[in-house]
Amino acid sequence: MRASRVLAVPGLVVRHELRLLGSLWLWAVRRTHGTGGGGTAFGYARGQGAMMFGFAFVCVIESVMVSVLLRDWPAVHHAVLVLDVYTVLIVIGLHAASVVRPHVLDAAAGTLRVRRAVHVDVSIPLERIASVRRELRATHERTDGELDLAVGSQTSVTLELSGPVVHVAFFGRRREVGVVRCHADDPAALVRAVDRAREGRAGTPYPDRGPWSSM
Structure with missing residues:
Protein backbone atom coordinates (compact mmCIF):
# COMPACT_ATOMS: atom_id res chain seq x y z
CA MET A 1 0.00 0.00 0.00
CA ARG A 2 2.80 2.40 0.94
CA ALA A 3 4.69 1.64 -2.29
CA SER A 4 1.61 2.39 -4.39
CA ARG A 5 1.19 5.74 -2.65
CA VAL A 6 4.82 6.63 -3.31
CA LEU A 7 4.40 5.75 -6.99
CA ALA A 8 1.28 7.92 -7.16
CA VAL A 9 3.07 11.03 -5.86
CA PRO A 10 4.67 12.09 -9.20
CA GLY A 11 1.29 11.83 -10.91
CA LEU A 12 -0.35 13.95 -8.22
CA VAL A 13 2.36 16.59 -8.50
CA VAL A 14 2.07 16.73 -12.29
CA ARG A 15 -1.73 17.01 -12.11
CA HIS A 16 -1.42 19.75 -9.49
CA GLU A 17 0.98 21.79 -11.62
CA LEU A 18 -1.14 21.32 -14.75
CA ARG A 19 -4.10 22.71 -12.83
CA LEU A 20 -2.03 25.71 -11.78
CA LEU A 21 -1.01 26.36 -15.39
CA GLY A 22 -4.64 25.93 -16.45
CA SER A 23 -5.60 28.51 -13.83
CA LEU A 24 -3.24 30.99 -15.49
CA TRP A 25 -5.14 30.53 -18.74
CA LEU A 26 -8.52 30.97 -17.05
CA TRP A 27 -7.23 34.10 -15.32
CA ALA A 28 -5.92 35.52 -18.60
CA VAL A 29 -9.30 35.06 -20.34
CA ARG A 30 -11.23 36.26 -17.26
CA ARG A 31 -13.09 33.03 -16.64
CA THR A 32 -13.76 31.12 -13.45
CA HIS A 33 -13.90 27.42 -12.70
CA GLY A 34 -17.05 25.72 -11.41
CA THR A 35 -19.33 28.75 -11.59
CA GLY A 36 -21.19 28.00 -14.81
CA GLY A 37 -24.13 26.20 -13.20
CA GLY A 38 -25.89 29.29 -11.86
CA GLY A 39 -24.17 29.47 -8.48
CA THR A 40 -22.94 32.65 -6.81
CA ALA A 41 -19.18 33.10 -6.53
CA PHE A 42 -17.45 34.55 -3.46
CA GLY A 43 -13.80 35.45 -3.89
CA TYR A 44 -11.13 35.08 -1.24
CA ALA A 45 -7.84 35.92 -2.99
CA ARG A 46 -7.74 39.68 -2.39
CA GLY A 47 -5.91 39.36 0.92
CA GLN A 48 -2.97 37.43 -0.53
CA GLY A 49 -2.41 39.28 -3.81
CA ALA A 50 0.28 41.66 -2.61
CA MET A 51 2.15 38.90 -0.82
CA MET A 52 2.09 36.54 -3.83
CA PHE A 53 3.22 39.20 -6.29
CA GLY A 54 5.92 40.26 -3.83
CA PHE A 55 7.12 36.67 -3.71
CA ALA A 56 7.08 36.48 -7.52
CA PHE A 57 9.10 39.71 -7.70
CA VAL A 58 11.72 38.27 -5.34
CA CYS A 59 11.93 35.17 -7.56
CA VAL A 60 12.48 37.37 -10.62
CA ILE A 61 15.26 39.33 -8.89
CA GLU A 62 16.90 36.07 -7.82
CA SER A 63 16.68 34.75 -11.39
CA VAL A 64 18.43 37.84 -12.74
CA MET A 65 21.22 37.61 -10.15
CA VAL A 66 21.78 33.90 -10.76
CA SER A 67 21.73 34.52 -14.51
CA VAL A 68 24.55 37.05 -14.12
CA LEU A 69 26.59 34.70 -11.91
CA LEU A 70 26.25 31.81 -14.40
CA ARG A 71 26.83 33.78 -17.59
CA ASP A 72 30.17 32.01 -18.18
CA TRP A 73 28.54 28.55 -18.02
CA PRO A 74 25.92 28.59 -20.81
CA ALA A 75 24.59 25.06 -20.29
CA VAL A 76 24.04 25.54 -16.58
CA HIS A 77 22.74 29.06 -17.18
CA HIS A 78 20.05 27.87 -19.59
CA ALA A 79 18.94 25.02 -17.33
CA VAL A 80 18.69 27.24 -14.26
CA LEU A 81 16.90 29.95 -16.25
CA VAL A 82 14.22 27.49 -17.34
CA LEU A 83 13.72 26.38 -13.72
CA ASP A 84 13.56 29.98 -12.52
CA VAL A 85 10.98 30.99 -15.10
CA TYR A 86 8.91 27.92 -14.28
CA THR A 87 9.09 28.78 -10.57
CA VAL A 88 7.75 32.27 -11.25
CA LEU A 89 4.91 30.79 -13.33
CA ILE A 90 3.98 28.41 -10.50
CA VAL A 91 3.98 31.23 -7.93
CA ILE A 92 1.70 33.37 -10.10
CA GLY A 93 -0.35 30.25 -10.86
CA LEU A 94 -1.00 29.75 -7.15
CA HIS A 95 -2.57 33.19 -6.95
CA ALA A 96 -4.42 32.72 -10.24
CA ALA A 97 -5.87 29.45 -8.95
CA SER A 98 -7.27 31.27 -5.93
CA VAL A 99 -8.82 33.93 -8.16
CA VAL A 100 -10.46 31.57 -10.68
CA ARG A 101 -11.63 29.00 -8.12
CA PRO A 102 -13.81 30.99 -5.70
CA HIS A 103 -16.24 29.62 -3.15
CA VAL A 104 -19.55 28.85 -4.88
CA LEU A 105 -23.00 28.91 -3.29
CA ASP A 106 -25.56 27.03 -5.38
CA ALA A 107 -28.91 27.51 -3.66
CA ALA A 108 -30.75 25.49 -6.31
CA ALA A 109 -28.50 22.47 -5.81
CA GLY A 110 -28.37 23.05 -2.06
CA THR A 111 -24.59 23.14 -1.75
CA LEU A 112 -21.81 25.43 -0.67
CA ARG A 113 -18.54 24.66 -2.40
CA VAL A 114 -15.62 25.83 -0.26
CA ARG A 115 -12.25 25.99 -1.99
CA ARG A 116 -8.66 27.13 -1.72
CA ALA A 117 -6.78 27.33 -5.01
CA VAL A 118 -6.42 23.82 -6.48
CA HIS A 119 -5.60 22.24 -3.12
CA VAL A 120 -9.01 22.05 -1.45
CA ASP A 121 -12.51 21.63 -2.86
CA VAL A 122 -15.19 20.59 -0.37
CA SER A 123 -18.89 20.49 -1.18
CA ILE A 124 -21.10 21.07 1.88
CA PRO A 125 -24.87 20.38 1.71
CA LEU A 126 -26.77 23.41 3.01
CA GLU A 127 -28.96 21.26 5.24
CA ARG A 128 -25.82 20.07 7.00
CA ILE A 129 -24.80 23.60 7.99
CA ALA A 130 -25.92 24.06 11.60
CA SER A 131 -24.60 27.63 11.82
CA VAL A 132 -22.55 30.09 9.83
CA ARG A 133 -20.98 33.21 11.24
CA ARG A 134 -18.42 35.85 10.54
CA GLU A 135 -15.39 35.16 12.73
CA LEU A 136 -11.94 36.60 12.12
CA ARG A 137 -9.10 34.32 13.17
CA ALA A 138 -5.39 34.87 12.61
CA THR A 139 -4.10 31.76 14.39
CA HIS A 140 -5.14 28.17 13.74
CA GLU A 141 -4.16 24.99 15.54
CA ARG A 142 -4.58 21.71 13.73
CA THR A 143 -7.50 19.91 15.39
CA ASP A 144 -9.23 16.66 14.51
CA GLY A 145 -12.57 17.27 12.85
CA GLU A 146 -11.74 20.85 11.85
CA LEU A 147 -10.63 22.24 8.49
CA ASP A 148 -8.94 25.65 8.35
CA LEU A 149 -8.57 27.21 4.90
CA ALA A 150 -6.57 30.28 5.81
CA VAL A 151 -5.70 32.90 3.20
CA GLY A 152 -3.05 35.38 4.19
CA SER A 153 -2.88 33.50 7.52
CA GLN A 154 -6.48 34.33 8.40
CA THR A 155 -10.01 32.98 8.16
CA SER A 162 -24.65 19.09 11.98
CA GLY A 163 -22.97 16.15 10.29
CA PRO A 164 -19.44 15.63 8.94
CA VAL A 165 -18.27 16.09 5.37
CA VAL A 166 -15.23 14.42 3.83
CA HIS A 167 -12.09 16.38 3.05
CA VAL A 168 -9.59 14.72 0.71
CA ALA A 169 -6.04 15.99 1.25
CA PHE A 170 -3.45 16.51 -1.48
CA PHE A 171 -2.03 12.99 -1.20
CA GLY A 172 -5.46 11.37 -1.00
CA ARG A 173 -5.85 11.09 2.77
CA ARG A 174 -9.52 11.32 3.68
CA ARG A 175 -10.84 12.70 6.93
CA GLU A 176 -14.20 13.82 8.23
CA VAL A 177 -14.65 17.40 9.43
CA GLY A 178 -17.48 19.02 11.34
CA VAL A 179 -16.13 22.58 11.46
CA VAL A 180 -14.89 24.46 8.39
CA ARG A 181 -13.20 27.85 8.57
CA CYS A 182 -12.51 29.76 5.39
CA HIS A 183 -11.78 33.27 4.20
CA ALA A 184 -13.88 35.51 1.96
CA ASP A 185 -13.19 38.97 0.57
CA ASP A 186 -16.67 39.93 1.79
CA PRO A 187 -17.42 37.57 4.68
CA ALA A 188 -20.63 39.37 5.68
CA ALA A 189 -22.08 38.87 2.19
CA LEU A 190 -21.18 35.18 2.22
CA VAL A 191 -22.78 34.67 5.65
CA ARG A 192 -25.96 36.47 4.59
CA ALA A 193 -26.19 34.52 1.35
CA VAL A 194 -25.75 31.17 3.08
CA ASP A 195 -28.37 32.07 5.68
CA ARG A 196 -30.86 33.11 2.98
CA ALA A 197 -30.22 29.91 1.04
CA ARG A 198 -30.75 27.81 4.15
CA GLU A 199 -33.96 29.65 4.96
CA GLY A 200 -35.20 29.17 1.42
CA ARG A 201 -34.64 25.43 1.55
CA ALA A 202 -36.17 25.09 5.00
CA GLY A 203 -39.17 27.22 4.07
CA THR A 204 -39.02 29.14 7.37
CA PRO A 205 -36.50 31.61 8.74
CA TYR A 206 -33.79 30.38 11.05
CA PRO A 207 -33.88 31.72 14.62
CA ASP A 208 -32.08 34.99 15.19
CA ARG A 209 -28.55 34.17 16.32
CA GLY A 210 -28.11 37.47 18.10
CA PRO A 211 -25.94 40.49 17.44
CA TRP A 212 -22.72 38.47 17.06
CA SER A 213 -23.99 37.13 13.72
CA SER A 214 -23.36 40.46 12.04
CA MET A 215 -20.05 41.26 13.68
Missing part, protein backbone atom coordinates in the same frame (compact mmCIF):
# COMPACT_ATOMS: atom_id res chain seq x y z
CA SER A 156 -13.13 35.13 8.39
CA VAL A 157 -16.08 32.71 8.15
CA THR A 158 -16.82 29.74 10.40
CA LEU A 159 -19.22 26.95 9.41
CA GLU A 160 -20.38 24.51 12.06
CA LEU A 161 -21.95 21.37 10.63
